[in-house]
Amino acid sequence: MKTCLYHPYISRFLLLGVSALLMASVVTQQAKAASMNHAAMEGMDDMDMGDMDMPASKPKPQQSSKPAQHSGHTILPNKSTTAGTSAYPPVTPSAQWPATPPPVPKLHYVQHIHPVMDHNTYFHALLEQFEGRYTPGNSLFRYSGQAWFGTDYNKFWVKSEGLLDGHRRFSDGDHEFFYDRAISTYFDVQAGIRLDVDSGPTRAWGAVGVQGLALYFFDVSATAYFNNTGVAGKLEGSYDFLITNRLILQPQAELNFYSHADPERGVSRGFSDIDAGLRLRYEFKRQIAPYIAVTYAGHYGSTTSVARNNTRMAENGPEDLRFTFGIRSWF
Amino acid sequence: MHIPPVLKGRNVSRRQFITGGSALAALYALKPPKQVFASTHTSGIVPQNASNTFDLTIGWANVNILDKPQRVPTMNGGVPGPILRWREGDDLRLNIHNTLDETTSIHWHGIRCPAHMDGVPGLSFAGIEPGARFTYRFPVKQSGTYWYHSHSNMQEAMGLYGAIVIDPKEPDPNSYDRDYVILLSDWSDVAPHTIINKLKFQDDYYNFRQRTAVSFFHDAKKSGVWPTLKDRMQWAGMNMSATDISDVSGIIYTYLMNGCAPAANWTGIFKPGERIRLRFINASAMTFYDIRIPGLQMDIIQADGNNVEPVRVDEFRIGVAETYDCIVQPQGDQAYTIFAQSEDRTGYARGTLAPHSGMSAPVPPMDERPVRTMVDMGMAMHGGHDMGGMKMHDMPMHSAPKAHAPPLNVENQNRAAMPINRLADPGDGLQNNGRRVLTYADLRATHPATDQRPPSREITLHLTGNMERYIWGFDGKKFSEAEPIPLRLDERVRFTLINDTMMEHPIHLHGLWSELENGNGLYNPIKHTIIVQPGGKLSYLVSADTPGLWAFHCHLLYHMDLGMFRTVVVS
Numbered sequence: 001m002k003t004c005l006y007h008p009y010i011s012r013f014l015l016l017g018v019s020a021l022l023m024a025s026v027v028t029q030q031a032k033a034a035s036m037n038h039a040a041m042e043g044m045d046d047m048d049m050g051d052m053d054m055p056a057s058k059p060k061p062q063q064s065s066k067p068a069q070h071s072g073h074t075i076l077p078n079k080s081t082t083a084g085t086s087a088y089p090p091v092t093p094s095a096q097w098p099a100t101p102p103p104v105p106k107l108h109y110v111q112h113i114h115p116v117m118d119h120n121t122y123f124h125a126l127l128e129q130f131e132g133r134y135t136p137g138n139s140l141f142r143y144s145g146q147a148w149f150g151t152d153y154n155k156f157w158v159k160s161e162g163l164l165d166g167h168r169r170f171s172d173g174d175h176e177f178f179y180d181r182a183i184s185t186y187f188d189v190q191a192g193i194r195l196d197v198d199s200g201p202t203r204a205w206g207a208v209g210v211q212g213l214a215l216y217f218f219d220v221s222a223t224a225y226f227n228n229t230g231v232a233g234k235l236e237g238s239y240d241f242l243i244t245n246r247l248i249l250q251p252q253a254e255l256n257f258y259s260h261a262d263p264e265r266g267v268s269r270g271f272s273d274i275d276a277g278l279r280l281r282y283e284f285k286r287q288i289a290p291y292i293a294v295t296y297a298g299h300y301g302s303t304t305s306v307a308r309n310n311t312r313m314a315e316n317g318p319e320d321l322r323f324t325f326g327i328r329s330w331f
Numbered sequence: 332m333h334i335p336p337v338l339k340g341r342n343v344s345r346r347q348f349i350t351g352g353s354a355l356a357a358l359y360a361l362k363p364p365k366q367v368f369a370s371t372h373t374s375g376i377v378p379q380n381a382s383n384t385f386d387l388t389i390g391w392a393n394v395n396i397l398d399k400p401q402r403v404p405t406m407n408g409g410v411p412g413p414i415l416r417w418r419e420g421d422d423l424r425l426n427i428h429n430t431l432d433e434t435t436s437i438h439w440h441g442i443r444c445p446a447h448m449d450g451v452p453g454l455s456f457a458g459i460e461p462g463a464r465f466t467y468r469f470p471v472k473q474s475g476t477y478w479y480h481s482h483s484n485m486q487e488a489m490g491l492y493g494a495i496v497i498d499p500k501e502p503d504p505n506s507y508d509r510d511y512v513i514l515l516s517d518w519s520d521v522a523p524h525t526i527i528n529k530l531k532f533q534d535d536y537y538n539f540r541q542r543t544a545v546s547f548f549h550d551a552k553k554s555g556v557w558p559t560l561k562d563r564m565q566w567a568g569m570n571m572s573a574t575d576i577s578d579v580s581g582i583i584y585t586y587l588m589n590g591c592a593p594a595a596n597w598t599g600i601f602k603p604g605e606r607i608r609l610r611f612i613n614a615s616a617m618t619f620y621d622i623r624i625p626g627l628q629m630d631i632i633q634a635d636g637n638n639v640e641p642v643r644v645d646e647f648r649i650g651v652a653e654t655y656d657c658i659v660q661p662q663g664d665q666a667y668t669i670f671a672q673s674e675d676r677t678g679y680a681r682g683t684l685a686p687h688s689g690m691s692a693p694v695p696p697m698d699e700r701p702v703r704t705m706v707d708m709g710m711a712m713h714g715g716h717d718m719g720g721m722k723m724h725d726m727p728m729h730s731a732p733k734a735h736a737p738p739l740n741v742e743n744q745n746r747a748a749m750p751i752n753r754l755a756d757p758g759d760g761l762q763n764n765g766r767r768v769l770t771y772a773d774l775r776a777t778h779p780a781t782d783q784r785p786p787s788r789e790i791t792l793h794l795t796g797n798m799e800r801y802i803w804g805f806d807g808k809k810f811s812e813a814e815p816i817p818l819r820l821d822e823r824v825r826f827t828l829i830n831d832t833m834m835e836h837p838i839h840l841h842g843l844w845s846e847l848e849n850g851n852g853l854y855n856p857i858k859h860t861i862i863v864q865p866g867g868k869l870s871y872l873v874s875a876d877t878p879g880l881w882a883f884h885c886h887l888l889y890h891m892d893l894g895m896f897r898t899v900v901v902s
Contacts, residue, residue: 087850088870089785091825097787102817105900107880113453115482115882118802118894119811124532152802152809153741182741185797186570213799216567242543286529286536330532 123149124330128238128252129161129277131326133295140165140322142295148180155180157190162198171266172275173198176207176223187212194225201264205232230259246283250291252276266299273299281328293324372409373590375511375599377496377610381418389437389459389481390430394490396518396585396592403489404431404481410590411514411614412479412493419474419500425467427459434458437467438482438841439495440652441636441859444469446879449841451482454880454898458483474499475636476610476654478514485523488616488888492516496610497636504777505632507608507658511599515649515671515680517584517615518592526579527801527889534798537580540677540700541572565705569745570799573703575833576759578889579617581677586618588671588682596691597682603664607684608632610656613649616888619674619835619862621648621761621768624667624684625695629657631769635858638777647769648674648758650837650862652886655769659684666690674760674835676700701760707833707865709747735791737831742894743795743807747831753867754849758835771869772849774856780846782874783853786825789870790816794830794838794863794885794895802894803832803885809894816883818875818901827870830863836890837862840899842881846872860886875901 093099109115125147133140144161157180162173178192188211196203209223218239225232238252253276261269274297281291297320392408393400406412417423429435436458438450448469452458459465480492494512519526529536542550542563550559566573591597601607609629613620623629623646630641633656641658649655649671661667666685673679676697683691705711736746757768796803803809818824826845828838838845839860846855848870855872863869878901885895 087852088848089852091787091789092785093787097819097822099788101788101790102819102902104814104817105902107815107898107900109453110455110457111453113458114811115451115453115898116810116884116892116894116896118804118809118892118896122528122531124528152800182800184741185739185744186799213570215570216564217570242541244543244545245539245541286533 119151121149121151123147126328126330128328129326130329131291131293131295131324133322133324135320135322138166150180153182155182155188157188157192170198171200173200178207178209180211184212186214190223194223196265200266203227203262203265209234229262232259233257248281248283248289250277250279250281252279268300271300273297277324279324279326279328287330289328291326291328293326294321295324296321372407372411372413373597375414375513375589375597377414377510377512378416381416381421381498383418383421384424384426385415386426386428387413387437388428388430389435389491396587397520399520401489401520404435404486404491406437406479406491406493410490410492410518410587411516412491414494414496414512415479417471417495417497419471419497421471423467423469423471426464427467428464429459429461432461434460434483435481435486435491436483437479437491439467439477439479440839441477441654442469442495443472443842443844443877446842446877446881449879449881451841451882454882471497473497473636474503475633475638476512476612476656477636478612478614478652478654480614482882485888485892487614488523488526490516490518492614494610494612504638505608505656505658506606508605509599509601509607510610511607512589512610512612513669513682514589514612514614515618515620516587516590516613517579517618517673518587519579519583519585521583523616523888526583527892530578530801530889534578534801535572535575537578537582538572538574538576539580539582540675541574569708571703571708571745571833572798574700575703575798576675576701577617577619577673577677578834578887580675581673584618584673584678586615586620586671586673586678586680588669588680591682593679593681593694598688598690599682599684600688601661601684601686603662603686604660606658606660608656608658609669610654611649612654613651615651617651619648619650619758619837620671620680621646621674621698622669622671623647623766624659624669625692626663626665626667627659627661627684628767629659631655631657631773634774634856635860637857639856640775640777642769642773643767644769644773645766646757646761646764648761648862650835650860650886651888652837652839652860653858653862666692668692668694670695672697674701674758676760698760698764703759703833703865705866706751707759708745709750709829709831709866711749711751711866735793737793737795737807740807741800742797742802742804742809743831744797744799745795745831745833746793747829747866747868750829750831750866750868752869753864754847754869756864756867758862758864771847771856771862774847774849775851776854776856779853780855780857780872782823782872782876784823784874786823786872788822789825789827791827791829792897794828794832794836796832796834796890796895798832801889803890804894805897810896810898811894813897815880815898815900818873818899820875820878820901822875824873824875825870826873827868828861828863829868830865833865834887835862835864836895837886838884839886840873840881840883842877842879843873843875843899843901848872878902 127145129144141164146159148155148157157178159176163171176194178190180188180190182188190209192207194205194207205225205227207223207225211221214220220237223234235255241249255274256272258267258272277293277295279291279293281289283289299318389406391402392405394403394410436450436452447455448467474497477495480487494514585592588597628643630643632641635654664686666683669682671680737743755770755772757770761768792805795807837860844857845861846857881899883897883899884891
């Protein structure tokens with residue numbers, strides 16, 4: 001039966017039929033188009049046709065198939081033709097169709113269904129540092145992470161970091177809770193509280209800061225803290241340097257400043273301490289990346305009381321360079 | 332006995348068939364329709380006859396693409412769903428039964444129907460509740476290739492889509508012997524909400540082709556150390572990435588042709604010398620494809636369901652939700668590969684046209700991946716360095732006033748300082764590739780526009796977004812913060828779109844046609860989805876002839892869902 005349908009005579013016959021039909025339709029189209037063109041042009045005569053034909057790149061349709069335009073050109077007067085076939089007819093308001101937009105009606109979405117979900121809340125957490133820092137005979141564990149929950153503009157933001165030494169002493173415990181508001185393309189402002197909670201005495205601060213992505217893809221944050229003893233500041237920054245798409249070198253630093261020394265917490269006045277790392281991570285998976293690093297912790301206390309009370313510094317000296325490895329993860 | 336899949340000979344018009352063709356009718360009757368229908372989900376074969384009544388079931392099905400069955404919403408149990416063949420002039424009844432445990436909907440993409448039949452939950456329609464039935468009823472007033480998909484809860488991204496073929500009332504001007512639907516889609520075992528969640532944390536989560544220290548040496552070797560460094564600093568100085576082509580890539584996507592992964596090799600059978608109509612539909616969530624059939628030229632005869640003057644090309648790009656019909660006429664007794672590489676070149680969909688099943692042809696290597704330039708940033712005049720032979724015509728007269736420029740804010744990262752007309756530009760990754768590639772400037776309608784009035788006003792919209800926060804929108808606002816766009820009933824307006832982002836956006840207006848102003852005047856091509864290239868500017872005319880609430884959005888699904896959406900109100 002296939003041979004039947006595909007018999008050359010049959011298909012030729014059919015083709016003939018189709019082409020006849022085609023030609024007929026083209027002819028009627030031409031007639032139709034001509035009259036339509038004409039109708040459309042009436043009432044447009046007083047328009048300024050000066051620069052209406054735009055230099056748009058015209059495709060080159062095959063010569064055989066150009067139904068109505070030729071007839072349009074020959075039948076219609078010049079001026080109207082220009083308007084009808086103009087590439088970009090100018091905006092032509094009238095009394096019936098003004099150029100001003102109509103008032104925006106009050107919309108009722110059926111059953112209050114929003115057609116898209118662009119106002120959702122998201123929860124994300126990033127454990128940037130989760131690492132062991134080593135020197136011979138002495139190891140430290142440090143973590144630093146943040147988590148946020150909320151919409152594009154309003155979020156609840158938590159940051160926490162701390163250091164555990166071989167004697168299970170917890171130091172540098174810094175836990176911050178913010179309301180976070182997106183204010184620009186790349187930056188958020190944050191306001192909240194900071195609690196220094198660890199094995200040492202507890203401190204509480206009010207906190208205000210900014211966090212975001214500086215140009216050239218630097219992740220930065222700057223936060224100011226205040227309580228009845230004075231003010232403090234923290235600057236953080238990091239940069240992801242892609243060696244390959246999965247092997248990433250990240251320099252990172254955190255700097256702390258205080259207006260007053262707090263010997264019990266090992267904090268000195270002025271530029272108190274820095275914690276920095278050069279981490280080389282491999283993103284086996286985007287969300288789980290082991291890393292090796294060199295980390296550096298420096299305390300720049302000028303008073304001996306600071307040194308005495310800072311257990312970590314007492315053991316490790318004011319400048320502490322260590323070999324480190326850890327895992328960066330997020331969800 | 333081998334039954335050739337399609338012996339329809341669609342150069343027989345319906346009328347001929349109905350009135351005179353009793354002999355032909357006998358032939359039709361001889362064919363085993365059951366066999367054909369059983370495989371319509373992935374066969375690409377257009378059903379033999381149009382129908383005006385359909386009983387369709389939406390339900391969960393286990394679909395196994397990557398050797399790990401996934402429970403996804405489907406129509407009649409398949410991905411893609413069945414090909415629906417309609418007839419212009421019919422009154423349709425589509426009975427949908429939702430057996431899912433969540434609300435669903437079907438939107439008829441590109442179909443001009445009453446607003447409450449358009450299938451967007453919230454807009455004149457409540458969606459179809461779990462267990463409920465809903466009957467879509469509307470007259471078919473058009474013909475061509477279209478498609479349908481869910482407009483609910485990311486079901487479309489999971490597999491709830493399929494093709495629509497509408498027979499014209501008038502005889503089809505395009506003759507052909509065979510008719511295949513080539514429906515492209517992007518499949519992932521990762522759930523859409525998970526994908527969005529990752530992108531919200533890290534916008535380049537799925538991009539493993541960023542510029543690195545290692546690639547610096549390659550680039551420096553090619554273009555010199557200083558230019559390479561300068562280029563990289565320029566991009567970094569804007570917090571943008573030149574390698575940002577697709578938000579979601581072949582890392583998690585498998586690109587399907589009629590539901591078949593590349594290895595499964597979807598095959599369409601032909602006889603040498605036959606004219607084959609291929610109806611390409613891009614039903615992907617996030618992927619643009621560049622399509623070619625090595626060894627064959629394609630005559631593009633239809634775009635978005637509307638006939639265009641045939642254009643012979645080697646290759647064309649299809650944006651998400653667009654359709655293109657083409658005719659190919661393979662002469663040789665050999666197989667041909669239909670090759671659809673993703674725009675970012677992280678994968679491809681592939682199938683075969685062959686005289687016998689089981690044959691295949693070589694699969695070409697993917698092209699070099701495109702890299703964004705300053706043209707894409709809308710700074711063509713400043714730093715553009717790869718303009719190729721492309722012509723740049725600034726669209727005069729109705730260019731948007733500077734005052735309209737969108738704000739740089741939380742939701743918008745960039746402002747195209749010098750947007751240009753890119754209609755004659757085949758798009759990033761296709762310029763100067765040695766092949767004849769279709770551009771929007773090539774499209775010319777076969778029929779003049781029915782509404783020939785000039786526009787009475789212009790609506791200018793900037794396509795905006797912030798990759799870092801993964802927020803999308805128009806004019807620096809996402810859907811939930813913006814007013815709807817009001818149109819007067821029967822008004823004719825010009826939409827001018829300026830793309831301030833560095834990605835293509837396929838913009839789809841429901842319910843009304845978009846007549847792309849590409850310089851053909853009354854013969855401007857009529858589309859339902861229009862790609863606006865990055866740094867590009869274009870316009871189209873819309874006749875607001877059907878009242879109601881209509882969705883207007885980017886058809887990259889995650890852009891739409893994260894804000895690049897507006898409600899258009901015609902009243």
